[in-house]
Amino acid sequence: RGYRIELGEIDSILNKSEHIKKGVTLAQKDDSGTARLLSYIIPANTYDQAEVQSYLSASLPSYMVPAMLITLDAFPVTSNGKIDKKNLLARETIVISTVEYVAPRNEIEETLAAMWKKVLKMHKIGVYDNFFQIGGNSIDVIKLVAEIQKEFQIDIPLRVLFDVNTIADLTKYIKLVQLEKEDNHNSKVYDL
Numbered sequence: 001r002g003y004r005i006e007l008g009e010i011d012s013i014l015n016k017s018e019h020i021k022k023g024v025t026l027a028q029k030d031d032s033g034t035a036r037l038l039s040y041i042i043p044a045n046t047y048d049q050a051e052v053q054s055y056l057s058a059s060l061p062s063y064m065v066p067a068m069l070i071t072l073d074a075f076p077v078t079s080n081g082k083i084d085k086k087n088l089l090a091r092e093t094i095v096i097s098t099v100e101y102v103a104p105r106n107e108i109e110e111t112l113a114a115m116w117k118k119v120l121k122m123h124k125i126g127v128y129d130n131f132f133q134i135g136g137n138s139i140d141v142i143k144l145v146a147e148i149q150k151e152f153q154i155d156i157p158l159r160v161l162f163d164v165n166t167i168a169d170l171t172k173y174i175k176l177v178q179l180e181k182e183d184n185h186n187s188k189v190y191d192l
Contacts, residue, residue: 005037005064013059014039019047022075025066028089036134039066040088042074050100067134101126108152108171115147116167127167136165154178 007025014023021042027035041052049069056065076087101124104110109127116125119140131140141161148156148170154177164173 007037010037010039010060010064010066013056014041017052017055019044019052019055024075024083024085024088026085026089036068037064037066038068038070038089040070040072040075043071047071062133065133100128102128102168104167106171108174109167111151112148112167112170112174115144115151119143119147125167127171129166131161131165148174152178154181 005027007027010025011023014020014025017023021044023039023041025037025039028038029035052069076084078084104113104127113125113127116129116131116136117123120131120134120136122134125134131144136144141158145156145158145161148154152174154174156173156177160173161170164170
């Protein structure tokens with residue numbers, strides 16, 4: 001998104017945490033060429049995801065906070081004994097967002113989660129995941145707004161998604177717009 005990011009800086013901060021034995025950060029590009037920061041970590045005995053999230057948010061600018069933390073028992077290594085980064089990006093791993101996962105709790109949240117999964121090409125998205133921190137970009141916003149307008153039959157300005165960027169908050173916004181739309185419809189005066 002236009003920022004210059006040194007992965008080594010993120011690794012340095014990660015490796016200073018008492019909750020992490022060793023960490024390495026990589027940028028993974030999706031099909032559209034958008035990069036997303038992934039931190040692979042070997043947790044320490046004191047590992048606490050909320051503490052790590054808080055620590056990273058306080059220690060790094062928001063654009064450098066990894067979109068996901070992926071926990072491993074050990075890093076794959078090359079024949080030279082270095083971390084095999086290609087192997088890390090290629091493997092199937094359990095991905096943990098940097099916020100606690102909360103499943104969709106109602107029909108609107110389920111619909112929005114399905115849209116986000118489709119647009120972001122992800123398998124699991126919680127209602128408190130930040131659209132941009134998990135890999136969304138301005139092109140994805142355009143796709144998402146078009147789907148939301150079609151599905152919910154409401155007008156939604158693009159800029160809204162830059163401010164309302166979790167499924168939970170977007171659900172509140174949609175409910176409010178639907179309520180206003182309903183109130184306007186019911187308050188019309190008809191001349192017969």
